[in-house]
Amino acid sequence: MSSAAPPNHAAPIDARPVVDRGAVVAELQRLLRADQVVTDAAALAEYAHDDAEWAPFELPLAVVLAEHEGDVAAVVRLAAASGARVVPRGGGTGLSGGANAVADGIVLSLERMTRIVEIDAAERFAVAEAGVINDTLRQAVAEQGLWYPPDPASYRISTIGGNAATNAGGICCVKYGVTRDYVLGLRVVLADGEIVDLGRRTAKGVTGFDLTALMVGSEGTLGIITQVTVKLLPLAGREERAVVGAFGSLIAAGEAVSAISASGIVPSALEILDRTCIEAVDAWQSLGLPHGVDTLLLAKVDEVAALGERHAASVADLMTGAGALSVEQAADADEVDRLFVARRLAYPALERLGPVLTEDICVPRGAVPEMLARIQSAAAEFDVVIANIAHAGDGNLHPLIIAPEGDDAAKARAKLAFDRIVDECRALGGTVTGEHGVGLLKLPGARAELGDRVIAMHAAIKQALDPKGTLNPGKAF
């Protein structure tokens, strides 16, 4: 990930009376082991922000490395008593600034809480501490023949707690849904330090309000998730096949997406890379694409045997019918990976060009080509480079706005393009964040989208569950 901007001391996220930082640190050191309380400048800077470019942050007063829920509860109790704030953090891979620190805040990292508590193969659920890496959980359940579907791009480095706190999406959610669809229950430390279990382990359950769903995606503002119970699917019954089409225009690729969607086939991945993406990848590691390629459409289907073959063939035919310059298919796992290499390399290839400001809008599926066209208009108007990775199958677009390192004027123009894209997304009936969360970057867009009364509902619920404003101040709404 690229380096972030310096702290924006001129514009604190939230103004409050300054807490007695020294006393809070001393108390943390009394409550926890020395190696769990970090206050050196380098670590404070490292933990001061997540992977969101250009979102504001301040240096926290301390970083705490919690090792069990008791640590989390103790820190929250101390914060509530002292007026300090708590900014919870998983892998720090967020792209909206949801884990960015505040000056009177303790960054509470759950990265050491890595215990997989239980895997119940018969009931098909797993219980994991918040700091378990998504991919670690995925591999552990696979050994028992089970599958945890949510696959954010960060799955090798992001935590299950962070995934739940942000309701992370991913590539396969076009068919299999997002994190919320798999979270059965949560253990949560509330704003006064009390620990509660929400949700259930059974397949169904409607006892009381769905507080589990309320916590999922609330970005640590209502409670700190310390343990997650997730629903699992059988690993068997899927065979991945990839179909990748190279198109001469975005319009042609968009027509292929519409045709696939209308066919009734639900692909397990349907990703678009635009020309800027392709060129960045090709310049780094040659893809050997045919001449004149403007857009790649990368699909997977995962039905087994003859049905999977038929679906893959249909997807290929639909791409050809929409005017693909070439279509490749793969059924072998290594070949599938090879065909998806451009998707995997896109983000790092673009980061080589400069700091990346990642957008995360979601529009109706049918509006994807129009939205992509408006993004390119914004790129032209504000004279910035914008590459597009799009989860085309569910209308979730990631325009990646790139400014050369150190070019402040370009950065300013990038921010204008970012705001314009959010406005255009809303004009097309979209939502300002499809899967990354509001954090700090999407606060203005979220306010516009939700409206005053729904924002007031958020504030009322926040006040009800965190009356002192201890938890992750200024985020999410």
Place this chain on the structure above:
Amino acid sequence: MSSAAPPNHAAPIDARPVVDRGAVVAELQRLLRADQVVTDAAALAEYAHDDAEWAPFELPLAVVLAEHEGDVAAVVRLAAASGARVVPRGGGTGLSGGANAVADGIVLSLERMTRIVEIDAAERFAVAEAGVINDTLRQAVAEQGLWYPPDPASYRISTIGGNAATNAGGICCVKYGVTRDYVLGLRVVLADGEIVDLGRRTAKGVTGFDLTALMVGSEGTLGIITQVTVKLLPLAGREERAVVGAFGSLIAAGEAVSAISASGIVPSALEILDRTCIEAVDAWQSLGLPHGVDTLLLAKVDEVAALGERHAASVADLMTGAGALSVEQAADADEVDRLFVARRLAYPALERLGPVLTEDICVPRGAVPEMLARIQSAAAEFDVVIANIAHAGDGNLHPLIIAPEGDDAAKARAKLAFDRIVDECRALGGTVTGEHGVGLLKLPGARAELGDRVIAMHAAIKQALDPKGTLNPGKAF
């Protein structure tokens, strides 16, 4: 539906100063057309309760038949101003008393709000007013090649608004999930009469708290749902096959359920009927079952073509392997219906025996046989007849406790059995309501399951969103 018990005037659901009922009725009559405000004794009695047997209720001060969201908002504003309460109601098919009236309450029926606002085949969503019958919506979207999966047993008479307010389940949710999994957005009248849109129409979205999920299943206590936006699936790509096994014992059927679950096949229905059910159906309409049948296990799989055939054959083999006395299969739609006739007739067949007190517990799948055994122990101990319909595939059991009409002693024993079953469910790691909701019947169980602190979170959220306690008092938590 069987007749309900008389109003329990001795134990009001919630004590508050009596409102000026005459003034409220007069104002309702001023606000609405005459035929929308019902105050005759017969109608008040009819609308005083839902289908929950023996849950307490009182006669409301009026029944309002809302025809659009403006009516709903006007009634809520009047209630908030006058101190009256509002009890929202869809089809009145609830089984937990969630729509039962209170003496200072206006029953607000949304049954006339039956407009399907929009079906978007390309984006695969539909927007329906709250009073649209589940099956009406299902048929309307099917005409456009789409499928709305949630299928509560009441789907021919229950409304989509009521389904959302209670987070209704159904038979296919073992594979396809419950109502919550399909609700993208809601239009809701809040406790002060203001109307808000929650959620989205896009495939994904994480802007702000998931207030849509908070409203779904909150049983009208936080807002009144007037319009529901649901996600749809393609209708194509499914072929239903039924496999029905007749077993000599519950244990054998339970072993078949475990074997099917362990096979990795996810059936689209997996229902158990116990001996009491089978005998009731057989006595009414002969099923022609082999001698010695104690338990029926009814499965569906819905994969297409060869895979569907293979899965159906595997399910049949697994039933045989677990000791089924006979196994029948069907692939033709009429034959599938015929094999499931016992499931369809079970509830009406049991109602012929007397008023039915419907339980709705959900235990871990593997605990289904043990739970069924404990239910029969409770039946013996309290000398009541208990029949069992179980969504075995997700551990959701419906013990149906039957007392002869007019036998108050049997009713008292039935209530003891009901409470015992809830306790046993919790002892086995279950939840007190799998899909019917807390309403009134499950209030003690819900309090025990959730614990004081989580109940306090509910109360804080209720206070935040409905500070005057206008909406559906005393329900849900």
